[in-house]
Amino acid sequence: MKIVLIGSGNVATHLAKAFFTAGHSIEQIYSRDMNNAQQLASIVNAVPIVDLQSVSAVVDLYVISVKDDAIEEVTKYLPNLDGLVVHTAGSVSMDVLSRFLNYGVFYPFQTFTRESDVDFSQIPLLVESNSEMSTGKLHQLGRELSKTVIKASSEQRGALHISAVFACNFVNHMYRLSEDVLKTSGLPFELLHPLIHETANKVLHLSPSLTQTGPASRNDQQIIKKHLTELEGQEELRQIYEMLTASIVKHQIN
Amino acid sequence: MKIVLIGSGNVATHLAKAFFTAGHSIEQIYSRDMNNAQQLASIVNAVPIVDLQSVSAVVDLYVISVKDDAIEEVTKYLPNLDGLVVHTAGSVSMDVLSRFLNYGVFYPFQTFTRESDVDFSQIPLLVESNSEMSTGKLHQLGRELSKTVIKASSEQRGALHISAVFACNFVNHMYRLSEDVLKTSGLPFELLHPLIHETANKVLHLSPSLTQTGPASRNDQQIIKKHLTELEGQEELRQIYEMLTASIVKHQIN
Numbered sequence: 099m100k101i102v103l104i105g106s107g108n109v110a111t112h113l114a115k116a117f118f119t120a121g122h123s124i125e126q127i128y129s130r131d132m133n134n135a136q137q138l139a140s141i142v143n144a145v146p147i148v149d150l151q152s153v154s155a156v157v158d159l160y161v162i163s164v165k166d167d168a169i170e171e172v173t174k175y176l177p178n179l180d181g182l183v184v185h186t187a188g189s190v191s192m193d194v195l196s197r198f199l200n201y202g203v204f205y206p207f208q209t210f211t212r213e214s215d216v217d218f219s220q221i222p223l224l225v226e227s228n229s230e231m232s233t234g235k236l237h238q239l240g241r242e243l244s245k246t247v248i249k250a251s252s253e254q255r256g257a258l259h260i261s262a263v264f265a266c267n268f269v270n271h272m273y274r275l276s277e278d279v280l281k282t283s284g285l286p287f288e289l290l291h292p293l294i295h296e297t298a299n300k301v302l303h304l305s306p307s308l309t310q311t312g313p314a315s316r317n318d319q320q321i322i323k324k325h326l327t328e329l330e331g332q333e334e335l336r337q338i339y340e341m342l343t344a345s346i347v348k349h350q351i352n
Numbered sequence: 353m354k355i356v357l358i359g360s361g362n363v364a365t366h367l368a369k370a371f372f373t374a375g376h377s378i379e380q381i382y383s384r385d386m387n388n389a390q391q392l393a394s395i396v397n398a399v400p401i402v403d404l405q406s407v408s409a410v411v412d413l414y415v416i417s418v419k420d421d422a423i424e425e426v427t428k429y430l431p432n433l434d435g436l437v438v439h440t441a442g443s444v445s446m447d448v449l450s451r452f453l454n455y456g457v458f459y460p461f462q463t464f465t466r467e468s469d470v471d472f473s474q475i476p477l478l479v480e481s482n483s484e485m486s487t488g489k490l491h492q493l494g495r496e497l498s499k500t501v502i503k504a505s506s507e508q509r510g511a512l513h514i515s516a517v518f519a520c521n522f523v524n525h526m527y528r529l530s531e532d533v534l535k536t537s538g539l540p541f542e543l544l545h546p547l548i549h550e551t552a553n554k555v556l557h558l559s560p561s562l563t564q565t566g567p568a569s570r571n572d573q574q575i576i577k578k579h580l581t582e583l584e585g586q587e588e589l590r591q592i593y594e595m596l597t598a599s600i601v602k603h604q605i606n
Contacts, residue, residue, distance in 0.1 A: 189575060208546055222543050250539065257537035260579050260593075265530035265544045266551045267566030268596045269523050274560040274603065276519035283511035285504065289476050290519045291556050292462055297520045298552030302545050306528040312521030321443060325514050334599055339514075341595060342522045345588055349528065 099239065102126045102153050103144070104172060105163035106134040109186050109206065113163060116218045118142040120242045125157050150175040157181050159239075161204065162195075170194050182232050189259045191252040192226050202227025204236055205255060206244075207262075222246040224255055275335060282332075307349070314346035353493065356380045356407050357398070358426060359417035360388040363440050363460065367417060370472045372396040374496040379408050404429040411435050413493075415458065416449075424448050436486050443513045445506040446480050456481025458490055459509060460498075461516075476500040478509055529589060536586075561603070568600035 099122045103114050106129040114124055124144040129135035135146035147153065153160065153176065162172055162185040169185050173195060176183075182200040185192075188207065195201035205224040208216075223244045225236035233249060240247035250258070273294065277287045300309045313321040322343055329336040353376045357368050360383040368378055378398040383389035389400035401407065407414065407430065416426055416439040423439050427449060430437075436454040439446075442461065449455035459478040462470075477498045479490035487503060494501035504512070527548065531541045554563045567575040576597055583590040 189578070207543060208550070220546050222546070246543070248539070248543070254537045254539055256578075256582055257533055258539060258543060260582060261530035261533040261539075261544060262547055263566055263568075263579065263593070264526045264533065266547050267564065267568060267600065268526045268592075269548070269551055270555070270560050270564050271568075271596055271600050271603070272518045272522045272526065273555050274564065275599075276515035277560055279511055279515040279518065283508045285502070285508055285512060285515075287555075287559065289461060289500070289502070289512060290515060292474050292476070293516055293520050294523075294552050294555060296462070297523055298548050301524070301527050301541075301548060305541065306524050306531055310521065310524050310528065312517055314517075314521060314525075324443070324510075325517065328510055328514060334602070338522075338595060338599060339517070341592060342525055345529075345592060346521065346525050348588070349525070 099123070099159055100125050100154075100157035101159045101161060102128070102157050103138075103161050103163065104128040104150070104153070104176075105161075106131070106138045107163065107165070110161075110163035111138055112216050112218070113161060113186065113206065114138055114142045114144075116243045122239075125154050128153065151177055153177065153179070155179065159184065159235075161186060166190050173197065182227070182235065184227070184236065188224075188255050192228070193252070196228075200227070200229065200232050202232050202236055203252070203255070204240070205250075207258065218243045219245050222248060224248050224250040224258070226250060226252065226255070275338065279335065310346060310350065312346075314343040315350055317347050317350065353377070353413055354379050354408075354411035355413045355415060356382070356411050357392075357415050357417065358382040358404070358407070358430075359415075360385070360392045361417065361419070364415075364417035365392055366470050366472070367415060367440065367460070368392055368396045368398075370497045379411050382407065405431055407431065407433070409433065413438065413489075415440060420444050427451065436481070436489065438481070438490065442478075442509050446482070447506070450482070454481070454483065454486050456486050456490055457506070457509070458494070459504075461512065472497045473499050476502060478502050478504040478512070480504060480506065480509070529592065533589065564600060564604065566600075568597040569604055571601050571604065 101117055101122055101124050103110055118124055124142040126147050127135050127139040127144045128147050132148050139146035158181050160183040164172055166187045169190055183195050183198040184202045184204040186204055188205050192203050203226040206221050208221045221244050223240040225240055227233045237247050280287055355371055355376055355378050357364055372378055378396040380401050381389050381393040381398045382401050386402050393400035412435050414435055414437040418426055420441045423444055437449050437452040438456045438458040440458055442459050446457050457480040460475050462475045475498050477494040479494055481487040491501050534541055
């Protein structure tokens with residue numbers, strides 16, 4: 099495939115490298131900043147551009163990989179295009195690209211940092227488009243990069259994003275609160291490392307509905323009361339403890 | 353050391369094997385159930401007993417490894433002893449053993465399942481006793497089993513238990529809620545596996561205060577509102593989302 103990449107950030111960089119490695123031809127790299135465009139273009143043997151009007155009209159795929167709130171802006175400045183135009187954002191509807199003939203989404207579901215290399219084969223890709231043929235193309239392209247490619251609607255991507263907030267952002271916050279509790283007691287966070295590792299590992303093999311342990315899962319009111327007493331004076335921790343304990347108890351019963 | 357083990361459950365079994373492997377002599381294994389006592393005793397070359405009054409008076413260490421709420425009961429039926437008497441429970445005060453001359457706690461901080469073998473060297477041990485000499489003994493014994501041995505008061509063990517509720521039980525519940533969100537949308541939980549793995553791995557190297565990502569950490573009110581709208585009708589998820597988002601925002605500011 100001949101591809102134009104619009105963007106030079108983390109996702110754009112990893113995608114450009116992955117397309118290039120898979121044998122596709124990256125024709126152009128667009129960035130508002132010529133240095134950024136040149137830097138990435140030199141890696142994947144592409145032409146750097148800074149003007150959206152100068153994108154090639156004869157490529158198969160345009161990949162818009164810019165910040166979520168810049169996608170609409172970019173879309174406005176692009177010329178009419180016959181090729182398939184996709185964005186790579188998890189929480190943006192496909193419809194922002196509806197002015198094009200063929201449009202869709204090609205969403206790698208993982209946080210990237212530009213510096214570290216990524217094993218793309220492990221990263222789930224979610225694809226969507228306005229026609230079965232384009233979806234097929236995106237699916238095939240995805241399979242060249244990743245072992246997991248799933249057709250997902252914009253609503254499904256929205257749900258996935260929310261689920262990731264729970265499984266990643268809120269999980270990290272739990273780690274942070276546990277670090278706070280330990281610090282207050284003069285104990286090192288490292289004590290929790292084996293347990294954190296084990297807790298995450300378990301749900302890679304079993305549903306989390308089967309791996310719940312602890313006082314709430316046993317509805318052990320004696321320990322729960324003891325903990326709430328010990329958390330007195332730390333209102334935020336106490337409220338979170340109470341709410342999540344109640345939620346676990348409820349889920350165990352259901 | 354000559355050791356008597358009181359109990360034959362998960363923790364008792366793993367401890368007995370670990371002591372035995374480290375070259376200590378397990379003299380007796382007590383269980384209310386003779387079959388259980390015999391089974392474990394045969395593995396570590398000990399004498400099975402079912403009567404607490406018949407524990408040997410001439411060993412160095414008595415390890416009470418029974419259910420939390422059975423410790424006091426066991427303590428009552430034991431004869432007076434000169435050796436060091438410890439329990440292995442995280443959330444029970446050392447003081448329940450105060451009728452003995454030398455007493456303390458030897459707490460392996462990890463959940464065990466009886467079936468799977470355990471790399472004891474990776475399991476943090478928390479020790480405490482009523483004298484410096486006994487604490488020194490427990491520390492030394494601990495170091496033969498684990499690379500991490502920490503002196504911790506009963507209060508510190510209490511804090512550790514609470515921190516584990518956050519880092520393990522509440523984390524698992526976040527996984528479960530994320531699975532619920534995905535199920536409702538017809539997406540497989542497996543999509544989150546790479547992210548779960550990465551999120552847990554990061555905090556094995558960095559403090560969780562440095563690894564927070566997502567809409568709350570950026571205080572991205574547009575996405576937060578979008579998510580809360582999408583969670584309408586799922587009040588429990590919505591309340592948890594709101595509370596934890598507010599907590600993350602507060603922590604990012606501080």
